Structures are given as C-alpha cells and as structure tokens.
Amino acid sequence: MSVGAAELLPGAGGGLALPEGGREIAARTPLQLFWSRLRRDRVALVSLGFIIFLIIVAIAAPLIVKLLGLPGPYTQNPNLTDSFGSPLGPSGAHPFGVDQLGQDVMSRVIYGTRVSLEVGIIGTAIATVIGVVLGVVAGFYRGVADTLLSRMADVVLSLPILLLGLGIGAACAVRGCLGGTIQTGLGEILFLITLATWTYVYRIVRGLVLSLREREFVDASRALGASNARIMFREILPNLAAPIIVYSTLLIPLNILLEAALSFLGVGIRPPTASWGQMIAAATPIFNTAWWYMAFPGIALLLTVLAFNLLGDGLQDALNPRTAR
Amino acid sequence: MMKSLRTIALAALAGVFALGVAACGSSSSKSANAGLNVAAGVQTPASQSLTGGKRGGTLNVVNHEDFEHIDPGQSYFAIDYQAVYATNRPLYSYKPNDFKEPVPDMAEAAPQISSDAKTITIHIRHGVHFGPPVNREVTSADVAYALNRGANPNVANPYFEAYFGSLEGFKAASHGSPIPGIKTPDKYTIVLHFTEPKAAIAAAALVLPVSAPVPEEYAKKYDAKKPSEYGNFQVATGPYMWKANGEGKVLGTGYQPGKSATFVRNPNWNASTDFRPAYLDQINLSIGGDPTVIGRQVLEGSHIVQNDTPAQPIVKLAFEKFRKQLLVSPGAGNRYVALNNSHGPFTNVNLRKAVWAALDREAMNKARGGSLVTISATHYIYPEIPGFEQAGGVIGPRFDYNEHPQGDMAVAEKYMKLAGYPSGKYTGGQTLQVVGSTGNPASEDAEIANQTLKNLGFKTKFNLVDQATMYSKYCGVVKEQIDVCPNVGWLADFGDGQATLDVPFNGKNIITNGTNSNWPQSNHAKINKAMEAAETVVGTSARAAAWGKIDQELVEEAVAPVWDWDKQPAIEAKDVAGVADVWNEAGWDYNFTSLK
Numbered sequence: 001m002s003v004g005a006a007e008l009l010p011g012a013g014g015g016l017a018l019p020e021g022g023r024e025i026a027a028r029t030p031l032q033l034f035w036s037r038l039r040r041d042r043v044a045l046v047s048l049g050f051i052i053f054l055i056i057v058a059i060a061a062p063l064i065v066k067l068l069g070l071p072g073p074y075t076q077n078p079n080l081t082d083s084f085g086s087p088l089g090p091s092g093a094h095p096f097g098v099d100q101l102g103q104d105v106m107s108r109v110i111y112g113t114r115v116s117l118e119v120g121i122i123g124t125a126i127a128t129v130i131g132v133v134l135g136v137v138a139g140f141y142r143g144v145a146d147t148l149l150s151r152m153a154d155v156v157l158s159l160p161i162l163l164l165g166l167g168i169g170a171a172c173a174v175r176g177c178l179g180g181t182i183q184t185g186l187g188e189i190l191f192l193i194t195l196a197t198w199t200y201v202y203r204i205v206r207g208l209v210l211s212l213r214e215r216e217f218v219d220a221s222r223a224l225g226a227s228n229a230r231i232m233f234r235e236i237l238p239n240l241a242a243p244i245i246v247y248s249t250l251l252i253p254l255n256i257l258l259e260a261a262l263s264f265l266g267v268g269i270r271p272p273t274a275s276w277g278q279m280i281a282a283a284t285p286i287f288n289t290a291w292w293y294m295a296f297p298g299i300a301l302l303l304t305v306l307a308f309n310l311l312g313d314g315l316q317d318a319l320n321p322r323t324a325r
Numbered sequence: 326m327m328k329s330l331r332t333i334a335l336a337a338l339a340g341v342f343a344l345g346v347a348a349c350g351s352s353s354s355k356s357a358n359a360g361l362n363v364a365a366g367v368q369t370p371a372s373q374s375l376t377g378g379k380r381g382g383t384l385n386v387v388n389h390e391d392f393e394h395i396d397p398g399q400s401y402f403a404i405d406y407q408a409v410y411a412t413n414r415p416l417y418s419y420k421p422n423d424f425k426e427p428v429p430d431m432a433e434a435a436p437q438i439s440s441d442a443k444t445i446t447i448h449i450r451h452g453v454h455f456g457p458p459v460n461r462e463v464t465s466a467d468v469a470y471a472l473n474r475g476a477n478p479n480v481a482n483p484y485f486e487a488y489f490g491s492l493e494g495f496k497a498a499s500h501g502s503p504i505p506g507i508k509t510p511d512k513y514t515i516v517l518h519f520t521e522p523k524a525a526i527a528a529a530a531l532v533l534p535v536s537a538p539v540p541e542e543y544a545k546k547y548d549a550k551k552p553s554e555y556g557n558f559q560v561a562t563g564p565y566m567w568k569a570n571g572e573g574k575v576l577g578t579g580y581q582p583g584k585s586a587t588f589v590r591n592p593n594w595n596a597s598t599d600f601r602p603a604y605l606d607q608i609n610l611s612i613g614g615d616p617t618v619i620g621r622q623v624l625e626g627s628h629i630v631q632n633d634t635p636a637q638p639i640v641k642l643a644f645e646k647f648r649k650q651l652l653v654s655p656g657a658g659n660r661y662v663a664l665n666n667s668h669g670p671f672t673n674v675n676l677r678k679a680v681w682a683a684l685d686r687e688a689m690n691k692a693r694g695g696s697l698v699t700i701s702a703t704h705y706i707y708p709e710i711p712g713f714e715q716a717g718g719v720i721g722p723r724f725d726y727n728e729h730p731q732g733d734m735a736v737a738e739k740y741m742k743l744a745g746y747p748s749g750k751y752t753g754g755q756t757l758q759v760v761g762s763t764g765n766p767a768s769e770d771a772e773i774a775n776q777t778l779k780n781l782g783f784k785t786k787f788n789l790v791d792q793a794t795m796y797s798k799y800c801g802v803v804k805e806q807i808d809v810c811p812n813v814g815w816l817a818d819f820g821d822g823q824a825t826l827d828v829p830f831n832g833k834n835i836i837t838n839g840t841n842s843n844w845p846q847s848n849h850a851k852i853n854k855a856m857e858a859a860e861t862v863v864g865t866s867a868r869a870a871a872w873g874k875i876d877q878e879l880v881e882e883a884v885a886p887v888w889d890w891d892k893q894p895a896i897e898a899k900d901v902a903g904v905a906d907v908w909n910e911a912g913w914d915y916n917f918t919s920l921k
C-alpha cells in the first residue's frame with residue numbers, strides 16, 4: 001500500500017511534541033487519526049448518535065411499541081376517528097395521533113424507520129458495490145471497457161428515475177415484471193435505487209482509479225508479477241476506502257428521499273406496510289384537518305436525512321482533511 | 326349500460342335468502358328505512374321545492390372537472406347530463422326528486438308497450454321547436470334520427486346497444502344508416518319494434534339523452550365526420566341552449582374546453598309544453614380550480630354553486646358552519662367487495678359469507694366520510710331505485726352474516742368452519758390477489774377489506790392501482806382471475822332494478838374477451854334464470870317486485886359483500902335556491918334552480 005504512514009503525535013500546545021524523559025514518539029494508525037478528527041466534530045457525532053438511535057429503533061421496533069404501550073402499526077380502530085371519518089389528534093394514548101383508519105401514527109413512524117433504513121442502507125450498499133466494481137474495471141482497463149461502461153452510465157444518468165418508477169410501478173403492479181423478478185414494494189424500490197445511484201459511485205471511483213493506476217506502487221506491484229485482479233482489488237481499491245465511505249454515506253439520505261418520493265407517488269412501499277413517504281402521501285388530502293398525520297413522518301424523514309448528510313460531511317472532513325468545504 | 330366506470334366506483338353485494346327472511350325484510354318499512362334520514366338542517370332532494378322560485382338572474386357554477394362529451398348522443402357523465410338535460414328534451418325525464426317514475430318530456434304520454442313486449446309506441450308533443458339556427462317544430466323523424474345516431478359509430482354512444490340492441494334489423498343494419506325497427510307512421514308518432522321481448526327495459530332507457538331529438542338535415546353533415554362534430558354545433562330543444570355564434574357553433578363560443586361554458590335561454594322554448602319552470606336567465610360555468618378553494622368560494626360566495634363532488638374537508642366545513650347550504654342526496658350508487666365466485670377459494674359460498682360477516686362495513690363507510698354521505702348497505706338495489714323496498718329496504722334481507730355492520734368474527738368463524746376450516750381460519754395455503762384503488766378514501770377502504778381477509782387467516786398480495794387501471798386491467802379482465810376487488814361499485818343508468826343488477830351479476834354478462842363489469846364473476850344458474858324471466862316483466866311495480874326478489878337471492882348467494890349505499894353531497898351559496906337531481910348524483914338542475 002502506498003499510504004498509511006503514521007503521523008507524529010501533536011503536543012498539547014500545538015506543534016510537534018518532542019520526546020521527554022525517554023518517551024518514544026507515538027505513531028497513530030489512519031483509523032486513530034480518523035477518529036481523533038471525527039470526535040472533534042460535534043455535529044457529526046450527534047448525527048452519528050441519532051443514526052445509531054434510529055438503527056436501534058428499527059431493530060427493536062416491536063419491543064419499543066410494546067414498551068410505550070402503543071397499538072401495533074396495523075391495528076385499525078374506527079373508534080379513533082370522528083363521525084366524518086377524520087382522525088383524532090395527539091393524545092396521551094396516541095402521542096402522534098392516529099390516521100384515517102385509526103392506526104397509531106407513532107407506531108407507524110417507528111416501523112417506518114425500518115423501511116427507510118433498509119432502503120437507505122441496503123440500496124446504497126448494492127449501488128456502491130456495483131459502482132465500485134465497474135468503476136475500478138473502467139478506470140484500470142480504460143479503452144473499450146471504459147467507453148462502454150461510461151456511456152452506459154451516461155444513459156442511466158439521463159433516465160428520469162421518478163417517471164421510470166411510475167412506469168415500472170404501473171407495469172409491474174399485481175403480477176410483477178420479468179417473470180415476477182421485479183415485484184412492487186421493497187424489491188422495486190431497491191431496483192430503482194440501485195439503477196439510479198450506482199453511477200455516482202462509478203464516476204468517482206473511475207476517476208480516482210485513472211489517477212492511481214499511474215502511481216509508482218502500481219508499477220511496483222506489476223513488476224513483482226501481480227495479476228490485474230490483485231492490483232485492482234488489493235492495491236488500488238484500499239486507497240479508495242475514504243471516498244467510497246464518504247460518498248456512500250451521502251447516498252443514503254438521497255436513497256431514503258427517493259424511497260419516500262416513490263412511495264408518495266404510490267409506486268413504492270405499499271400499504272399496509274408503514275413507510276414515511278406513503279404516510280405523507282396519505283396525509284396530503286386531509287392536511288387541513290389532520291396536520292399530525294403529515295407532520296410526524298415528515299419530521300422523522302427530515303431528521304434522518306439531515307443526520308446522514310451531516311455525518312457524511314463529517315466523515316469527509318475526517319477522512320480527507322485537505323478538502324475544503 | 327352503466328355509469329360506474331366513468332366517475333365513481335360503486336358497489337353491491339349478494340347474500341342468501343329464505344322466505345321468512347324476505348317477509349321480515351319487506352315488513353315495517355318505516356323503521357327499516359330510518360337509516361335513510363340525513364342530519365337535521367341538511368337539504369335533501371325530497372325537501373326541495375320545485376315551484377315558486379324567483380325568475381331571472383345569472384347563476385355562476387364552478388366545476389373542478391370538465392365535461393366529457395357534450396353531444397346528447399354520446400354524453401354519459403353526471404356533469405355532462407346537467408348541461409344535456411337543460412338544453413335537450415329526451416322522450417322521458419325524471420323530476421329532480423324522483424328516480425322511480427319518469428314523466429313524459431318530449432313524449433306526450435307514457436310509452437305503450439305491446440302485450441308481447443316487442444313493440445313500443447310513443448306519441449310526441451306538438452308545438453316543441455328547435456332553437457336557433459334550425460327554428461322549426463320537432464317531429465317524430467327527429468327522434469328517430471336521434472335514436473339511429475345511437476348506433477352510429479361516429480357518435481360512439483356507450484349504452485345504446487345494451488338497451489336497444491334487439492331492435493329489428495339492428496344487427497344487420499350498417500350502423501349509421503336507419504335501423505329498420507324504428508318507424509315513424511306520422512309526424513308525431515314513433516314505433517320501436519324488437520325481435521325479443523325487451524321492450525320494458527328499452528322503454529325505461531328512453532329517459533337517457535340519446536332519445537332527445539336531433540334534426541337530421543342539420544346534423545347529418547356533422548355526423549358524417551369521425552368523430553361526429555354535432556356536439557360542437559348542437560341545437561337545443563330544452564329551456565336553455567349553449568351560447569353559440571350565428572352558425573350555431575358552440576365550441577369556442579359557449580364552450581371553452583377546460584375553461585368555461587355559458588348557457589343562455591332558448592328563444593324557441595315554449596313553457597306550456599314543458600314541466601320545467603326554468604327560472605334563470607343565464608348560467609356561467611367556470612371549469613378547473615382546486616376543489617378545496619372552489620368549495621370555500623361557493624360557501625362564502627353569492628349566486629354560485631359547485632357542480633361536482635365537494636372535497637371531504639369542505640363537506641365537513643359545510644356541515645359544521647354552512648349547514649343550510651349543504652344538500653345530501655341518497656341514491657348515488659352502491660359499493661361492494663367483489664369476491665371471485667368463479668375461481669379460487671371464493672367459489673365456496675361459506676367463505677364468501679365468512680368475509681361478509683367479518684367485514685366492518687361501518688368502518689369502511691366512516692373512511693368515506695361517515696353516515697352523512699354513506700349508508701351501511703345490506704343488499705344491492707340502493708335507495709331511490711325501484712325494487713329497493715321490495716328487497717327489504719335499509720334493513721334488507723336479514724342473515725346472520727349481514728346483520729352486524731361492524732362485523733362479527735364469531736359468525737365469520739362459524740362460516741369458516743362450514744367451509745371446511747375447523748380452526749375458523751383459512752388454511753388453504755393460497756395467496757389471494759387483492760387489487761384495490763388508490764386515492765383517498767378508496768385506498769383506506771381497500772386496506773380495511775385486506776385486513777379483514779388477514780384476520781380470517783388468508784394470505785394476501787395487496788395492490789393498489791389507480792381506479793381506471795383497476796377496472797380496465799385487473800378487476801374487469803376475467804383472465805386475470807383477481808380474487809378480491811374491494812373498491813368496485815355500480816350506479817344505474819336509470820331507475821330500474823335490471824339496470825342495477827343485470828350487468829354486474831348476470832352470468833351471461835361475464836365478458837371474457839373485453840372489459841367485464843360482472844366483477845365478482847357471479848354466474849349462478851338460479852339467479853341467471855330469474856333475471857332472464859324478469860327482463861320481460863312490464864310495469865314499474867311488477868319490475869320492482871321481480872328485481873327486488875332477485876336482489877334478495879343475490880344476498881342469499883353472498884355474491885359480493887356490499888358495504889355502502891352512497892349519498893352524494895352538493896353545496897350552494899346562501900342566496901341560491903338550488904334544486905338537485907336525485908337521479909343524477911345530486912347535480913344541480915339548472916331547470917329548477919333559482920336565485921333568492
């Protein structure tokens with residue numbers, strides 16, 4: 001590897017600390033350096049804390065709902081709507097109010113966390129893997145492979161993803177598409193997200209690989225007889241860890257918003273599964289009389305996206321301090 | 326044959342019956358129909374005064390939606406009808422507050438139906454004149470031409486063949502040319518000859534706008550074009566006419582699509598030949614706008630009404646703060662859960678009964694706006710349609726699976742066991758395809774039905790698609806074999822049991838190579854046979870009795886759990902004496918509405 005050299009430990013008063021009393025200068029690993037920078041970024045730390053909280057909420061949703069004494073997210077109760085069918089607002093028993101079916105909004109917001117994180121994290125992971133592999137191949141081999149992959153990425157980038165989602169949603173409703181391979185709901189969302197976002201990772205990785213493949217450590221590996229695969233994935237790829245982490249972190253909120261948008265348009269997560277986007281869509285016609293139905297999933301969506309964005313910025317600062325924002 | 330695919334999804338349901346139950350249903354109709362009452366202070370079509378309005382003035386109308394077709398030979402939409410019935414005079418019409426007995430309009434008296442139910446003779450009024458630019462007296466030839474237009478592919482009438490397809494020579498005739506079975510022995514008489522004894526339903530269908538006279542010498546050149554352009558140059562016979570230029574052109578003059586429409590008085594209309602008072606001088610209609618905004622505009626405005634359905638928050642606001650300006654009309658159709666009777670688990674009648682028993686129909690209606698705009702249904706012929714009382718009125722044919730509007734899981738469990746599931750839960754392993762409609766409140770209703778199925782142990786694949794797709798690609802396509810369609814419904818073309826039950830529940834109407842409207846694929850030999858016999862029955866009372874009995878049999882067979890009889894809301898400004906049509910989804914009737 002070409003990077004990873006230790007730094008000298010900075011002294012308390014700034015500047016380079018000199019050894020005292022026979023103590024040796026302590027070298028730090030890249031991870032330690034990353035952490036020391038990140039922990040100085042309070043906004044990023046708070047965001048990280050919030051995301052960890054969200055993950056816990058998502059995993060333990062049934063337990064949390066039970067502990068809070070809330071009804072399940074699919075428990076319908078028409079007695080919780082008024083005589084016109086308008087849902088009742090926040091109360092002690094239902095802190096976020098209920099929806100038109102008398103389902104507890106807080107319970108559904110908690111369960112909605114699962115969908116958002118599933119889509120955000122799994123969708124981003126798939127898109128990142130595809131983008132990284134194709135980016136490394138295109139950047140390393142250049143030529144025909146690069147041309148083909150890059151033009152393919154250009155085509156994908158020109159696709160109107162929301163319209164495509166509406167089309168796929170309509171075409172694949174009920175029976176699914178491609179022999180049932182693509183089904184509406186989570187599978188369709190993951191397909192669209194992967195399709196829409198792998199290109200971002202691909203273009204960044206390709207650009208970096210084009211630069212790294214000319215570096216001396218690559219020549220050295222090649223001289224030692226390393227195969228192309230080894231050079232790509234054992235020598236070059238580790239150098240891309242920082243930008244990949246940063247950009248994939250920034251992709252997560254993008255994907256969460258995309259899921260919400262598709263669900264809002266009625267082609268994403270389908271009822272009765274709780275999804276913030278779908279809840280906001282269902283709340284829109286009755287916003288004047290049931291503000292809570294839109295407000296609480298909206299706030300949850302806002303905070304989640306904000307947290308991932310702020311954490312992404314913090315990671316970028318910590319992993320690449322020379323980048324000015 | 327039905328308006329349901331146009332604007333609203335409606336429903337009906339079927340169930341089992343016994344003689345004792347029928348007797349129960351037909352007794353005590355007063356208390357049985359208590360559910361038809363609307364809240365105090367809210368207007369109903371029955372409470373409206375049809376006389377004594379102030380003459381003169383201009384009524385402003387706001388419509389969120391535009392017209393679909395303004396040609397009387399093609400129109401098939403509530404908003405279209407409001408214009409068509411103000412500017413045209415079909416052979417028969419309904420008074421605003423009656424959906425049972427049509428009154429002669431262009432006709433002079435009730436139709437004469439031959440004893441073999443194969444011939445209808447109608448005499449038309451003397452002294453009715455076309456408006457400008459035709460300006461001559463209407464004759465029976467004009468009515469004959471209008472009916473022939475119904476079969477003209479350039480006009481593309483959506484229902485003519487369904488009701489008049491057995492006219493002599495209809496099938497052999499080159500459509501667009503005269504149908505041999507339509508005769509005009511003199512200037513004021515028209516005779517319709519049928520090859521089958523179907524005169525009763527055809528006579529009932531003469532209230533539809535296709536029977537409004539059209540002058541052949543004027544319209545022929547427009548009808549020669551595909552599609553016909555007669556609508557854009559139409560001539561009036563009613564009290565009002567579309568504002569037109571000197572050549573009679575309406576498009577661009579009195580009708581700006583997507584923007585506005587203007588109706589002025591027909592100078593050739595003779596009040597002595599008509600039962601309509603026609604108080605207004607002019608009607609200015611504005612098209613488009615946010616439903617919530619235009620709803621407020623009406624409630625707080627002057628000399629203005631909203632024609633299409635007000636948004637739910639506006640209905641609530643009107644009820645709470647402008648109650649005298651709110652009208653609610655029953656008779657706006659039915660809604661039911663279509664369980665597939667011909668394929669899958671719901672071929673088992675006991676499973677259908679179990680679903681009916683478990684369904685919380687009250688919750689479904691609450692999601693639609695509650696009792697102000699819905700009635701928990703117990704059978705398929707809905708209020709205001711002849712046969713409703715005969716089928717049992719509001720209480721309907723009583724069975725244990727339809728007597729609890731909030732659902733009864735104990736009864737449901739009983740029928741699950743009778744269906745062969747001893748645990749009371751479905752263990753058949755088949756996943757049900759459930760296809761509902763998107764949008765509020767249809768999606769909420771579909772979710773309630775889906776949850777009901779899950780409560781009974783069914784596994785479901787639940788999908789919501791837009792309403793048009795639901796009908797055209799799934800619930801209306803037999804080969805898709807959708808198991809459950811929770812959001813379907815029916816609005817009859819006119820007040821007749823056959824118009825309400827035949828298409829959606831008669832096995833002969835299951836269409837396998839086109840769009841099928843028998844969504845539950847109901848095909849029960851006994852019911853099919855009873856319908857065949859009832860088709861030939863003549864006379865409003867006799868037909869009501871025959872079709873009311875069939876309605877009971879459909880409930881006995883539990884064809885499809887029916888959950889709603891719609892009531893339609895409408896709003897007006899405080900200084901409008903609006904009169905709404907119970908037979909047209911509570912659309913304001915320009916012929917009877919006046920300003921205060």
